[in-house]
Amino acid sequence: MLKLLRKALKVGEATVEYPFKPVEVAPGFRGKPVYDFSRCIACGACATACPPNAITMDWDLERGVKSWNINYGRCIFCGRCDEVCPTGAIVLSAEFELAAARKEDLYCRAELKLCKCISCGAYFAPCRELEYVLASLRQAGLLEGGHEGWKQLLKVCPECRRRQAASATGALGRPGRMPGGRQ
Amino acid sequence: MPNEMKPGQDGKKSVEALRSKFGAAILAEAWQTPDQVTLTVELSSLPEIVEEAYYRQGGWLSSVVGNDERGLNGHFAVYYVLSIEKERVPDKNFWLTVKALVPSHKPEFPSVTPRVPAAVWYEREVRDMFGLEPVGLPDARRLVLPDDWPDNLYPLRKDAMDYRFRPDPVAEEENYKFIEVEGEGIVEVPLGPLHITSDEPGHFRLYVDGEYIVDADYRLFYVHRGIEKLAENRLDYDQVTFLAERICGICGYTHSVAYASAVETANGIEVPPRAQYIRTILLEVERMHSHLLNLGLAAHLVGFDAGFMHFFRVREKAMQMAEILTGGRKTYGMNLIGGVRRDILKEERDQVLRLIAEIRVELDELLDLLLNTTNFISRTQGVGRLDPGVARDFSPVGPNMRGSGYARDTRADHPYGAYDRVPWDVISRDGCDVLSRELVRAAELYESLKIIERCLAEMPPGPVLVEGFAYKPYSFALGYTEAPRGENVHWVMTGNNQQVYRWRARASTYNNWPSLRYMFRGNTVSDAPLIVASIDPCYSCTERVTVVDVRKKKARTIEYKELERYCQERKNSPLKS
Numbered sequence: 001m002l003k004l005l006r007k008a009l010k011v012g013e014a015t016v017e018y019p020f021k022p023v024e025v026a027p028g029f030r031g032k033p034v035y036d037f038s039r040c041i042a043c044g045a046c047a048t049a050c051p052p053n054a055i056t057m058d059w060d061l062e063r064g065v066k067s068w069n070i071n072y073g074r075c076i077f078c079g080r081c082d083e084v085c086p087t088g089a090i091v092l093s094a095e096f097e098l099a100a101a102r103k104e105d106l107y108c109r110a111e112l113k114l115c116k117c118i119s120c121g122a123y124f125a126p127c128r129e130l131e132y133v134l135a136s137l138r139q140a141g142l143l144e145g146g147h148e149g150w151k152q153l154l155k156v157c158p159e160c161r162r163r164q165a166a167s168a169t170g171a172l173g174r175p176g177r178m179p180g181g182r183q
Numbered sequence: 184m185p186n187e188m189k190p191g192q193d194g195k196k197s198v199e200a201l202r203s204k205f206g207a208a209i210l211a212e213a214w215q216t217p218d219q220v221t222l223t224v225e226l227s228s229l230p231e232i233v234e235e236a237y238y239r240q241g242g243w244l245s246s247v248v249g250n251d252e253r254g255l256n257g258h259f260a261v262y263y264v265l266s267i268e269k270e271r272v273p274d275k276n277f278w279l280t281v282k283a284l285v286p287s288h289k290p291e292f293p294s295v296t297p298r299v300p301a302a303v304w305y306e307r308e309v310r311d312m313f314g315l316e317p318v319g320l321p322d323a324r325r326l327v328l329p330d331d332w333p334d335n336l337y338p339l340r341k342d343a344m345d346y347r348f349r350p351d352p353v354a355e356e357e358n359y360k361f362i363e364v365e366g367e368g369i370v371e372v373p374l375g376p377l378h379i380t381s382d383e384p385g386h387f388r389l390y391v392d393g394e395y396i397v398d399a400d401y402r403l404f405y406v407h408r409g410i411e412k413l414a415e416n417r418l419d420y421d422q423v424t425f426l427a428e429r430i431c432g433i434c435g436y437t438h439s440v441a442y443a444s445a446v447e448t449a450n451g452i453e454v455p456p457r458a459q460y461i462r463t464i465l466l467e468v469e470r471m472h473s474h475l476l477n478l479g480l481a482a483h484l485v486g487f488d489a490g491f492m493h494f495f496r497v498r499e500k501a502m503q504m505a506e507i508l509t510g511g512r513k514t515y516g517m518n519l520i521g522g523v524r525r526d527i528l529k530e531e532r533d534q535v536l537r538l539i540a541e542i543r544v545e546l547d548e549l550l551d552l553l554l555n556t557t558n559f560i561s562r563t564q565g566v567g568r569l570d571p572g573v574a575r576d577f578s579p580v581g582p583n584m585r586g587s588g589y590a591r592d593t594r595a596d597h598p599y600g601a602y603d604r605v606p607w608d609v610i611s612r613d614g615c616d617v618l619s620r621e622l623v624r625a626a627e628l629y630e631s632l633k634i635i636e637r638c639l640a641e642m643p644p645g646p647v648l649v650e651g652f653a654y655k656p657y658s659f660a661l662g663y664t665e666a667p668r669g670e671n672v673h674w675v676m677t678g679n680n681q682q683v684y685r686w687r688a689r690a691s692t693y694n695n696w697p698s699l700r701y702m703f704r705g706n707t708v709s710d711a712p713l714i715v716a717s718i719d720p721c722y723s724c725t726e727r728v729t730v731v732d733v734r735k736k737k738a739r740t741i742e743y744k745e746l747e748r749y750c751q752e753r754k755n756s757p758l759k760s
Contacts (some may be wrong), residue, residue, distance in 0.1 A: 004489055005550055014496045026503075028525070051422035075190035078425050083524065092510075136421040 025094050030077045032095040035070065035074070035108060039089035042066045042112040042126035046081035046090055055081055064123040065111040072098055072106040117157035119164075124157035191217040194277035197267060198222065205232055215660045216448055218277040218597070221262070226283045233263050233281050234298040241269030242279065243591070245577040245663075245694075246672040247305030248687040249313040251341045255657060258284040259315055262293055263302070263604060264661060264672060266597055273603070276596050278661055285315050294320035301578040304697055312339040327404045330354045338412055346409065346416040355581050362400040364390040387715075391708055394756065399703040403696065411686050419681045420446055420654065424518040427673070429482035432686055433476065436469045436515045437666040438673070438688060442543045444599060445662025445675035446683075450520075451653050456601075458522035458558055460642035462741075465515055465602035466664065467631040467638075471542070472501035474624040474631075477719045481621050482553060484713045485562040486751035490553050497545045500538050507531050522648035532639050539632050550625050563618035567702045567714035570615065577698040580691050581669020582627070583718045585611040586619035593665035605637040617710075617717040624719075657684060666691045668719050692720045708758060712750040 016023060025031070047057045047068075054074035058067045081090045100106050114123035115130055137143050137150055153161065188197070198220060198545040202209055213221050222320075224232050242265035250260045256396035263281040268515060285292050294317035295302040302390035306317040314337035331352035337343050344350075385405065413424045427442040428435035440462050447454055454462075479494030502512045508531055510513040517523045553559055569579065569587045584591050590611040594602040610626040612619035659676035660696040669691035678684035695718045702714055741757050749757055 003555075007493065007548060008489070009551065011493075013494065014492075025504040026510065028510040028531075029506065030516065051418060051423075051425040076429075076514065076516070077423060077511065078514075079510070079524075080421075080425075 002109070024071055027096050029092075029096075030079050031093050032072065032098055033070070033075065033077070033079070033081055033090050034093045034095075035068070035110065036089045036091070037110050039087045040068060040110065040112065041089070041128040041132045042068060043086065043129050043132075045084045045086065049080040049084045051078060051080065052076050057097045059114075061114070061123050064114045064116070066114055067113065068110045072108070073103065092129050097127060115155070117160055118155045120157060120161040122159075124159075130154055188214040188216050190214045190220060191277055193269075193275040194218060194220055194267075194279070197236075197269070197277070197279065200240070201232065201235065204235065208232065215658075219280070219448070219661055220277065220667060221280040221282050221659075223282045223284070226285060229261075229281065229283045230261070230293050230295045230298050233265070233295045236265050236267065236279055236281065237301070240267050240279075241264075242267050244301040244305070245278070245578070245670060246661075246674060246687060246689040247302060247309060248674045248685070249309040249315060249339065250676065250685045251313060251339065252284075253287050254341060256284070258287055259290060259313060260284050261309060261315065262674065263295065264674065266593075266596065266670075268591065273595055273598060278425050278597070278663075279506050280661070290314055291316040291318050293318050295366070296320050296322075300576045301652060301694075301697070304693065309336070314340065324360055327407050329405075329478045330356075330358050332569055338409065344429070348411045351737060359402055361388050363400075364398050378739060379627065384720045387711075389703065389708060389711060393756070394707045394709070394758065396706050398709065399700050401696070401699070411688065414683055414686050415678075416682075420677075420683065423683060423686065427518060427688065428514055428516065429517075430690060431666075432513070433473050434666045434668060434691075435513075436465055436467055437664040437671055438519045438690070439515075440466060440600070440662045441518055441662040441671045441673040442675065442688065443662065443688065444664075445660055445673045445686075446520050446654075446677070448662060449658045449660035449677055450652065450655050452521050452649065454522050455646045455649060456643045457526070457645045458647045459599075460516070460601045460604075460638045461523045461525075461647060462529060463602060463605075464527070464635050464638045464642075465505070465517060466507065466600065467634045468504050469515075470667045471631045472498050472505070473719075474628050475501060477624055477667075477716070478553070478621060480716050481563070481617070481713070482559070484557075484716055484747070484750050485559050487553070487559060489555055490556065490559075493549055493552070497542060497549060500542050504535050504538050505602045507534050519648060521650060521652065522646070524648065526647050527639070528640070536639060537634065537643070539636055542627075543632055545554075546625075546628060553625075560618065562710075562713065563616060563621060563717075564614070565616050565618075566706055567617045567717055568615045568705075569698060569702050573698050573701045577694070579669070579695045579698050579718075580694065581666070581719075582620050582623040583669065583695050585609070585623045585716075586613075587612035587615040591670075593663050593670040597663055598665070599663065601638055602634075602643075605634055605641065607634050607637075617713055620719075654681065659685075662735050668692050668693065690720065695720065708746070708756070709749050712747055722756050 023084065042057065044057045047055045052074045055070050058069065060067065077092065079092045082092045112126045112128060115125055117124050133154060134151065142150060161166040198212060205228055209222050210225065211223040215221065237244060244263065245266045246264040248262040248264065250262065252258055252260045261283055266276065267279050268276045283292060292315060294306055294744060296306055296317070302324055303322055306320050307322060307324065309315050310317060311325055311328045331354040332351045334348060335349050345707040385401060385403045387401045388399065389396050410426060410466055414426055418426060424439045424443050429440040430438045446494060474496050475498035478496065479491045482490035505515060506512045508527060509517050509525065514746045517525060549588040571587050574584060574587050574589060580591065588611060590609045592609045607630045610623050610630060612622050654677050656677055656679040659674065662673045662675065664671050671691050672689045675683055676685040699718060703711065706714060711718045745757050
C-alpha cells in the first residue's frame with residue numbers, strides 16, 4: 001500500500017488537459033484528409049484506392065461534370081488517397097477533431113468540368129485530366145516534331161477512337177483489334 | 184491452381200506415414216510451400232485422417248475452411264487446417280491441410296467432432312454459412328447465424344445473395360436452445376432483449392448450485408459483420424489489408440499481417456526483409472498495448488483499481504509508439520500486399536528506444552505492486568482451471584494455452600516475419616489458472632520489448648515494398664500470426680478479377696471459447712468475470728449473464744455491471760434474494 005502511494009506521488013498527474021489544451025500528435029500522424037480543388041484533375045485514383053468507399057466519383061454527362069465526393073463519416077484515415085494521388089490534391093493532415101452535429105457537415109463535394117469529344121460532341125473526360133496528360137506528354141518530349149497527332153487524338157473520346165481505329169484496320173482487311181488493347 | 188513446391192523433409196515423412204495407413208483414401212498431395220501441404224482425401228475417410236493427424240502426429244486444429252468451389256470443380260470443399268507440432272522443434276513443424284470435396288447434389292460430410300472435439304464450432308459454422316451438413320455432429324444448433332435468419336439461405340455460397348442483402352427476419356424472438364443441465368431439472372428462462380451498450384455483446388448462461396458453477400453455455404456472434412463476404416465481393420487485394428485490421432479493435436494489425444502473408448505466400452511474392460522486420464516490430468507494439476490492457480483489467484476485476492489506472496498510464500506509452508511509427512494509435516494501416524507503406528527513420532527509432540527504456544522501469548515497479556497485492560494472488564490462483572487434457576482436445580491458443588503448460592506459440596512454432604532472426608523466449612507456466620495466464624502475459628511484455636529493440640537495431644536496409652508482381656488465379660495458402668490472444672490463421676484463395684475468391688479469417692479467441700465451459704466448472708459465480716477476462720476475449724462479451732440455479736429450478740438474469748461489482752467486492756451476492 002505504501003509502495004503504491006509512493007508510486008502515485010512520484011508519477012504525479014497523468015491526466016492531460018485536453019480539450020482545454022491542445023494535444024500534440026506525432027509528425028506522421030494520419031488525420032483528416034484535406035482536399036485541394038486547384039490541384040485535382042478528377043482522375044479518380046483516390047476513389048479506386050479508397051478501401052471504405054469514403055471517396056467516390058460521379059459522372060453527370062448531361063451537365064458535363066465529374067464530381068468528387070468524400071464522406072468523412074466513412075473515412076478510416078488510411079491515407080491511400082494521399083499515396084496514389086498524382087498531383088498532391090489530397091493530403092492527410094494532423095486534424096482529428098471531426099465531430100459534427102449534422103451529417104451533411106461530414107460531406108465535401110467538388111465538381112470538375114468535362115471536355116467534349118471533337119468527333120461526336122459528347123462529354124467524355126475531365127478537362128484537367130486531359131491537360132495533365134498533355135503536360136506529361138510535353139515533358140516527355142512527345143509533343144514536338146511529328147508528334148502533334150497526340151494532341152488531336154486526346155480530344156477524341158475512347159469510343160470514337162475505337163471506331164476510327166476499327167475502320168482504319170478494317171480498310172486493311174484484317175479483323176479489328178487494337179494492338180495491346182484489352183478484349 | 185496452387186504452386187507445386189518441394190516438400191520439407193519432416194512434412195514429407197508425416198505424409199508418408201498417413202499414406203501408409205490410409206493408402207488409397209489420399210487422392211492428391213499438393214505443397215503450397217515447403218511447410219504447407221494440402222492432402223485431398225476421400226470424404227468418407229475425412230474424420231479418421233484428421234483424427235490420426237491430430238492425436239498421433241502431434242496436430243492441433245487451427246482452422247476449418249468451407250468453400251464453394253462449384254464454379255471451379257463442381258463441388259463444395261472443406262479444408263481442415265492442422266498445425267503439426269510433433270516434436271516441438273520448429274524446424275520439424277508444418278501445416279497439414281486435409282481437404283475433402285463435398286458433392287453439390289448431396290451437401291453433407293461426416294462430422295469430425297466425435298473424434299476431434301476441437302472441430303465443433305468450425306463444423307457448426309460451415310453448416311451455417313455453406314449449408315453443408317456435418318453428419319453425426321452432436322450439436323445441432325446454429326453458431327453464427329441469428330435465430331431470425333431464414334432456413335436454406337447460406338450466406339457464403341456464391342449464388343446465395345448479394346453481400347448487401349438483408350433478408351426479412353423470420354422469427355420474432357430468440358429461440359436458441361441453451362444446453363440443459365441434468366440432475367434437478369431446469370426451468371425455461373425468459374430472455375430479455377440484448378443491450379449492445381458498452382463493450383461487445385454475448386449471452387452467457389451459468390448453471391449454478393448455490394454459489395458454484397456447475398456448467399455454462401454461451402452464445403456469441405451477435406455482431407457478425409460478414410467481413411469475408413464483403414471482401415469477396417467489393418474489395419481488391421490491397422484494400423482487404425485494411426478491412427482485416429478491423430476484425431479486432433485491440434489486435435487488428437496481426438490480422439492484417441496474417442491476411443497479407445496468406446496472399447503473398449499463395450502468389451509467391453517475396454516480402455523484403457526490412458518490411459518483415461517492420462511488421463514484427465509493429466506486431467510486438469500491438470502485443471504490448473494489448474497485454475497491458477488485459478493486466479489492467481485483471482487488476483480492475485479483483486478490485487485493485489489503482490493498479491488498473493497505472494497499467495493504463497503505462498499502456499499509453501505503447502500507444503505513442505504506434506503513433507510515432509505508423510501515424511495511428513490503434514489502426515496502423517501499414518500493410519499492402521508485398522510489404523509495408525512506411526519506413527522507420529532514425530529519429531522515430533530513437534524515440535521508440537527511449538519509450539522502451541521507460542516502459543521497462545515502469546513495468547518492474549507495477550508488476551511488483553500487482554503481484555504483492557495479496558488479493559490478486561488469492562483471487563487468481565487455482566481459479567478458472569484449463570485442464571491440460573481439455574486443452575489437448577480443444578486446441579486453445581495464446582497465453583490461455585501457455586498458462587496450462589503447453590509452450591505453443593506461432594512465432595516460434597511456425598516462424599514468420601523476423602521472429603527467427605532475433606533471440607527471444609517462449610513463455611509458459613503450468614498453473615493452468617487465471618494467475619498463470621496473467622503471469623505469461625506479464626513475462627511476454629519483456630520479450631516484446633526485447634524483440635522490438637533487437638529488430639530496431641538489426642533491421643537490414645533496403646526497400647520496404649515490392650511491386651510489379653502478378654496474382655495467380657485460384658492459388659491458395661495459409662497466413663498466420665501469434666496475436667496477443669493466440670494464433671490467428673487466415674486462408675486465402677485468389678480469384679480471377681483482382682479479388683479474393685475465398686478468405687477465411689480465424690481469430691485466436693475463436694479457438695478459446697469452446698473450452699471456456701470447462702474452465703467455469705467448479706468455480707464461484709463471483710469468479711466468472713475474472714475467468715472470462717483471463718482468456719482476454721477482447722474482453723467484454725459478457726454483457727448479460729443468466730444464472731440458473733439447478734437446485735431451486737430458478738433462473739435469473741443479472742446485469743453485467745452487477746456481476747462485475749460482485750466480482751470486485753464479493754459481498755451482497757446478487758443470487759440471494
